[in-house]
Amino acid sequence: xxxxxxxxxxxxxxxxxxxxxxxxxxxxxxxxxxxxxxxxxxxxxxxxxxxxxxxxxxxxxxxxxxxxxxxxxxxxxxxxxxxxxxxxxxxxxxxxxxxxxxxxxxxxxxxxxxxxxxxxxxxxxxxxxxxxxxxxxxxxxxxxxxxxxxxxxxxxxxxxxxxxxxxxxxxxxxxxxxxxxxxxxxxxxxxxxxxxxxxxxxxxxxxxxxxxxxxxxxxxxxxxxxxxxxxxxxxxxxxxxxxxxxxxxxxxxxxxxxx
Amino acid sequence: xxxxxxxxxxxxxxxxxxxxxxxxxxxxxxxxxxxxxxxxxxxxxxxxxxxxxxxxxxxxxxxxxxxxxxxxxxxxxxxxxxxxxxxxxxxxxxxxxxxxxxxxxxxxxxxxxxxxxxxxxxxxxxxxxxxxxxxxxxxxxxxxxxxxxxxxxxxxxxxxxxxxxxxxxxxxxxxxxxxxxxxxxxxxxxxxxxxxxxxxxxxxxxxxxxxxxxxxxxxxxxxxxxxxxxxxxxxxxxxxxxxxxxxxxxxxxxxxxxxxxxxxxxxxxxxxxxxxxxxxxxxxxxxxxxxxxxxxxxxxxxxxxxxxxxxxxxxxxxxxxxxxxxxxxxxxxxxxxxxxxxxxxxxxxxxxxxxxxxxxxxxxxxxxxxxxxxxxxxxxxxxxxxxxxxxxxxxxxxxxxxxxxxxxxxxxxxxxxxxxxxxxxxxxxxxxxxxxxxxxxxxxxxxxxxxxxxxxxxxxxxxxxxxxxxxxxxxxxxxxxxxxxxxxxxxxxxxxxxxxxxxxxxxxxxxxxxxxxxxxxxxxxxxxxxxxxxxxxxxxxxxx
Ligand SMILES: [Zn+2]
Numbered sequence: 108x109x110x111x112x113x114x115x116x117x118x119x120x121x122x123x124x125x126x127x128x129x130x131x132x133x134x135x136x137x138x139x140x141x142x143x144x145x146x147x148x149x150x151x152x153x154x155x156x157x158x159x160x161x162x163x164x165x166x167x168x169x170x171x172x173x174x175x176x177x178x179x180x181x182x183x184x185x186x187x188x189x190x191x192x193x194x195x196x197x198x199x200x201x202x203x204x205x206x207x208x209x210x211x212x213x214x215x216x217x218x219x220x221x222x223x224x225x226x227x228x229x230x231x232x233x234x235x236x237x238x239x240x241x242x243x244x245x246x247x248x249x250x251x252x253x254x255x256x257x258x259x260x261x262x263x264x265x266x267x268x269x270x271x272x273x274x275x276x277x278x279x280x281x282x283x284x285x286x287x288x289x290x291x292x293x294x295x296x297x298x299x300x301x302x303x304x305x306x307x308x309x310x311x312x313x314x315x316x317x318x319x320x321x322x323x324x325x326x327x328x329x330x331x332x333x334x335x336x337x338x339x340x341x342x343x344x345x346x347x348x349x350x351x352x353x354x355x356x357x358x359x360x361x362x363x364x365x366x
Numbered sequence: 367x368x369x370x371x372x373x374x375x376x377x378x379x380x381x382x383x384x385x386x387x388x389x390x391x392x393x394x395x396x397x398x399x400x401x402x403x404x405x406x407x408x409x410x411x412x413x414x415x416x417x418x419x420x421x422x423x424x425x426x427x428x429x430x431x432x433x434x435x436x437x438x439x440x441x442x443x444x445x446x447x448x449x450x451x452x453x454x455x456x457x458x459x460x461x462x463x464x465x466x467x468x469x470x471x472x473x474x475x476x477x478x479x480x481x482x483x484x485x486x487x488x489x490x491x492x493x494x495x496x497x498x499x500x501x502x503x504x505x506x507x508x509x510x511x512x513x514x515x516x517x518x519x520x521x522x523x524x525x526x527x528x529x530x531x532x533x534x535x536x537x538x539x540x541x542x543x544x545x546x547x548x549x550x551x552x553x554x555x556x557x558x559x560x561x562x563x564x565x566x567x568x569x570x571x572x573x574x575x576x577x578x579x580x581x582x583x584x585x586x587x588x589x590x591x592x593x594x595x596x597x598x599x600x601x602x603x604x605x606x607x608x609x610x611x612x613x614x615x616x617x618x619x620x621x622x623x624x625x626x627x628x629x630x631x632x633x634x635x636x637x638x639x640x641x642x643x644x645x646x647x648x649x650x651x652x653x654x655x656x657x658x659x660x661x662x663x664x665x666x667x668x669x670x671x672x673x674x675x676x677x678x679x680x681x682x683x684x685x686x687x688x689x690x691x692x693x694x695x696x697x698x699x700x701x702x703x704x705x706x707x708x709x710x711x712x713x714x715x716x717x718x719x720x721x722x723x724x725x726x727x728x729x730x731x732x733x734x735x736x737x738x739x740x741x742x743x744x745x746x747x748x749x750x751x752x753x754x755x756x757x758x759x760x761x762x763x764x765x766x767x768x769x770x771x772x773x774x775x776x777x778x779x780x781x782x783x784x785x786x787x788x789x790x791x792x793x794x795x796x797x798x799x800x801x802x803x804x805x806x807x808x809x810x811x812x813x814x815x816x817x818x819x820x821x822x823x824x825x826x827x828x829x830x831x832x833x834x835x836x837x838x839x840x841x842x843x844x845x846x847x848x849x850x851x852x853x854x855x856x857x858x859x860x861x862x863x864x865x866x867x868x869x870x871x872x873x874x875x876x877x878x879x880x881x882x883x884x885x886x887x888x889x890x891x892x893x894x895x896x897x898x899x900x901x902x903x904x905x906x907x908x909x910x
Contacts, residue, residue, distance in 0.1 A: 246419070246420065246423065248418055250678070
């Protein structure tokens with residue numbers, strides 16, 4: 108399998124690397140890859156200006172894996188719109204990682220900034236540390252956020268996780284900020300710790316599971332109990348339906364409601 | 367054969383040395399296109415941009431080779447708008463809905479649209495001053511006021527949008543017939559249409575009154591449309607290049623039968639028959655394209671209805687004592703029964719009306735679709751098989767009741783040139799700007815449409831591709847676009863009509879309304895010439 112290793116030389120300002128994607132790299136030669144367009148500030152650069160590019164097993168077949176070394180929050184739009192293959196990010200990743208992604212897999216051995224997986228419709232994103240705001244959310248103006256695929260975060264996330272989510276799954280191992288699943292219409296979010304205020308606010312459909320505590324609005328009515336087992340522990344979850352302000356049919360299952 | 371251009375006009379012989387030579391062998395050379403109905407500038411376009419940031423992710427252009435950046439699909443930002451029109455081979459465009467109060471904003475945006483000559487139409491169909499003057503039968507003063515307000519706003523002609531209906535809607539009422547009385551004004555929509563068409567003829571504007579009919583968009587409205595056109599039958603024809611007394615805008619949206627959405631059907635045969643047998647009416651299509659768009663019109667009442675049908679985000683606006691407006695995102699779907707019929711109605715009108723000089727191709731941009739889709743409409747008109755391919759994909763109930771499949775007519779290339787250039791230019795009274803002739807403005811578009819010896823309609827894919835991006839766009843003798851890339855900066859002119867008055871009666875009238883009703887002062891209301899890009903008054907600047 109052909110593998111490309113990109114070592115980021117570092118840059119003091121954000122760099123837009125939407126072309127770092129197996130869907131763009133495909134069968135391009137090393138020379139062609141070096142010349143791929145990269146933007147920073149108001150200028151256009153080439154990939155080789157910011158990265159040392161190495162190739163493993165240069166066979167005549169599409170690129171399967173891209174490894175980014177020394178990555179920082181300054182690398183924005185990694186894997187945007189990708190539909191196949193694998194990206195491994197060693198370090199942190201900037202905003203819009205995997206936005207509009209249709210397929211394939213991204214693994215980040217670090218944290219990601221805001222808008223990770225925004226409006227994605229397929230594929231898998233695995234974050235080994237924390238995520239920022241608007242994880243799997245919609246961009247401003249669109250009516251639907253994430254539509255399919257899976258995002259897994261081993262650490263915590265900030266506000267508006269899964270905003271207007273319309274399908275797929277988000278799994279967060281630690282805490283979430285406020286407005287989790289804001290305007291959510293479908294799909295499933297599982298938070299294995301706690302979430303902040305306005306959880307599920309204006310939710311119309313879909314499911315939110317919270318194994319810790321969360322604050323929910325008056326638009327949610329308790330409809331029963333749910334018994335589950337998570338990592339060998341038995342949990343009793345209170346099941347709520349809402350948000351009634353949107354005549355919503357969403358479900359929040361929560362271990363403890365905080366005030 | 368050679369076409370020679372010098373100092374911005376076509377000439378018989380070139381006097382200067384070392385001319386630029388373009389080899390256009392086996393290419394199609396057409397006059398620059400004219401779009402007489404496209405909402406591309408002004409406050410509602412800006413509000414549309416604010417309402418739909420998601421639309422701006424659908425198309426963006428970065429600043430390459432010195433041109434300006436821009437974004438937007440249905441509401442492209444001004445520079446991008448100029449580039450897109452120029453790429454399409456167009457030279458003159460008309461913004462058809464300017465509330466007088468928003469004229470300054472419209473000119474500010476039009477100043478930013480490169481290459482195009484611009485005209486704009488003034489919304490007068492729901493103005494309190496106009497309605498008061500008609501109700502009081504002060505018709506001479508009405509003429510003076512129209513000339514003054516066109517001059518004050520630096521606009522070109524009169525637009526009526528569902529006359530009286532916006533005003534009624536502001537009171538929570540609706541007008542469903544053109545004989546209904548407008549609340550508080552004791553006149554009817556018919557009075558407005560008749561009187562402004564007459565004023566238009568009297569004061570000698572270069573284009574007829576443009577009418578967006580009452581009940582636009584509603585089932586069964588074709589009767590309202592024909593009644594409205596009949597209203598001005600006895601006014602005769604106008605002098606000058608444009609003989610029509612009334613121009614029916616986006617006729618597609620006004621040609622429906624049925625009494626509900628379930629019984630919705632095409633009224634194209636009736637409307638086309640009326641237009642065929644009368645010489646005072648011109649129209650444009652308002653063809654719909656199956657896609658997502660941002661609809662916007664001064665017809666506030668209709669936009670509120672559309673919002674109730676779609677349930678998404680929307681804007682409605684009331685412009686003081688002048689007019690109203692609304693903006694609603696909408697997606698025309700092939701499989702939707704009503705949308706499929708609407709698609710057919712537009713093409714049926716274009717194919718059933720015999721004289722191509724009476725019509726112009728438009729999508730009522732962005733209401734039926736975006737203007738960059740015009741080449742697709744041309745392909746539908748030129749190729750019956752291409753129409754059939756689309757018919758196969760539409761809603762199956764609609765497929766069986768439309769008459770489009772039974773129409774065999776196919777436009778010739780020559781006819782498509784008329785409906786995208788000569789006819790709209792003539793209707794707007796700028797015929798000389800869309801003609802290849804000695805001494806005329808040198809506006810040209812050069813296209814590669816494949817082998818010119820063959821029937822160009824035969825291969826719709828190639829035709830659409832060719833028409834979508836002109837090899838060259840030459841405006842006033844300058845090469846402004848080459849293969850879709852801007853070559854140099856150039857700004858067209860802005861045509862306007864009207865004149866300053868010297869009448870005490872008129873000053874008294876206008877001052878009264880500014881004192882009693884407007885939130886701005888008259889002095890701040892008047893758009894100065896310095897605020898307009900290359901202003902050209904087609905009438906006398908001062909009238910008596
Ligand atoms: Zn319009």
